[in-house]
Amino acid sequence: MSFELVFAVPMECxxxxxxxxxxxxxxxxxxxxxxxxxxxxxxxxxxxxxxEIVKAIQSTGRDAIIRGTGQPNSAAVCILESFDPKDYTQxxxxxxxxxxxxxxxxxxxxxxxxxxxxxxxxxxxxxGNLSQGALSTGDLFYQLxxxxxxxxxxxxxxxxxxxxxxxxxxxxxxxxxxxxxxxSINDLIGRSVILSRLDGIVTPDSLCGVIARSAGxxxxxxxxxxxxxKTVWQERTEAVSKGLKT
Numbered sequence: 001m002s003f004e005l006v007f008a009v010p011m012e013c014x015x016x017x018x019x020x021x022x023x024x025x026x027x028x029x030x031x032x033x034x035x036x037x038x039x040x041x042x043x044x045x046x047x048x049x050x051x052e053i054v055k056a057i058q059s060t061g062r063d064a065i066i067r068g069t070g071q072p073n074s075a076a077v078c079i080l081e082s083f084d085p086k087d088y089t090q091x092x093x094x095x096x097x098x099x100x101x102x103x104x105x106x107x108x109x110x111x112x113x114x115x116x117x118x119x120x121x122x123x124x125x126x127x128g129n130l131s132q133g134a135l136s137t138g139d140l141f142y143q144l145x146x147x148x149x150x151x152x153x154x155x156x157x158x159x160x161x162x163x164x165x166x167x168x169x170x171x172x173x174x175x176x177x178x179x180x181x182x183x184s185i186n187d188l189i190g191r192s193v194i195l196s197r198l199d200g201i202v203t204p205d206s207l208c209g210v211i212a213r214s215a216g217x218x219x220x221x222x223x224x225x226x227x228x229x230k231t232v233w234q235e236r237t238e239a240v241s242k243g244l245k246t
Contacts, residue, residue: 001101002031005050006068007042009057011035019060027056041067049109049178050097066097069214074100076185077214078193080112080207083133090114093207096122096193097214100185108181112149112195112207113174121146121199122179124211125192134206137192142181146199149175189213 011017017035020042024033029048036042042064044053050066057064069075080094087093094112101107110122122145127138151174188211195207 001105002046003069003071003074003099003101005044005053005066007044007053007057007064008067009035009040009042009062009064011037011040011062013037016060016062020057020062023056023060024053027053047107049107049176050099051095051109051111051176069097069099071100073213074185075214076188076211078209078211080193080195080209082205082207083130084205094195094209096209096211098185098188098211104182104184106181106183106185108144108179109176110147110179111174111176112147114172115149115174116171117150117173118197119146119148120175120195120197122177122193122195124181124183124188125194125202125208128190128192128210130192130208130210133204134192134194134196134202134208135204137194137202137208140200141191142183143200144179144181145177147175147177147179149173151175185213 009020011020014037017037020035021033024030024042024044027048029046030044030053031046033042033044042057050069054064054066076098078096078098079092080096081091082093083091093114094110096111097109099107099109108122112120121143123140124142124144125134125137125139126141127136129136129138190211192208192210194202196202197206
């Protein structure tokens with residue numbers, strides 16, 4: 001089943017629109033799209049992973065921030081972080097975007113970066129307690145399919161609208177997987193996702209994060225955060241500096 005995605009994309013003229021339009025045409029499983037130059041909004045429909053659409057738009061030299069996904073109360077997000085002291089400057093290693101496509105079916109668009117090459121085992125845990133990192137997330141709630149992280153990311157650079165960039169350390173890798181689960185969004189809120197290098201075993205270096213509800217399509221049109229006074233692009237720059245890539 002298809003779902004709608006809304007992105008904030010900095011665009012200045014019709015040339016920008018044409019560039020974004022051309023790249024979206026080449027993205028598999030994007031059935032339709034609309035580009036609003038005045039409001040700097042791009043809307044897509046289809047079954048393409050959100051991360052693939054973000055990468056496609058970024059390939060034009062513009063950034064893209066997801067502003068909403070799917071129907072109301074049908075989307076969630078989880079930022080995966082390392083609790084290893086050596087990663088304190090860039091603790092964020094991954095992002096899971098979760099979209100419900102039916103009452104008991106959802107997709108998880110999982111993107112990770114800056115990790116050693118190998119097979120990793122993602123799972124949903126019963127608790128969202130991160131007081132001891134992954135070790136305090138409780139029993140297994142749902143096992144997801146393993147993912148391979150093998151793409152070298154030493155030259156993988158993200159450039160956003162403010163000119164900030166990030167280059168991942170040589171020897172580390174990135175990966176992306178589009179996973180399906182027979183669950184509802186309401187089953188997940190407040191639980192956690194972990195990513196372990198050992199099948200069925202939670203270790204102190206496993207990545208982890210709490211699952212939080214995120215905005216549905218057209219439910220979030222803010223350009224300036226009322227809490228911090230920062231624009232979405234300033235918030236984006238800070239997130240990239242901590243390791244968040246897409």
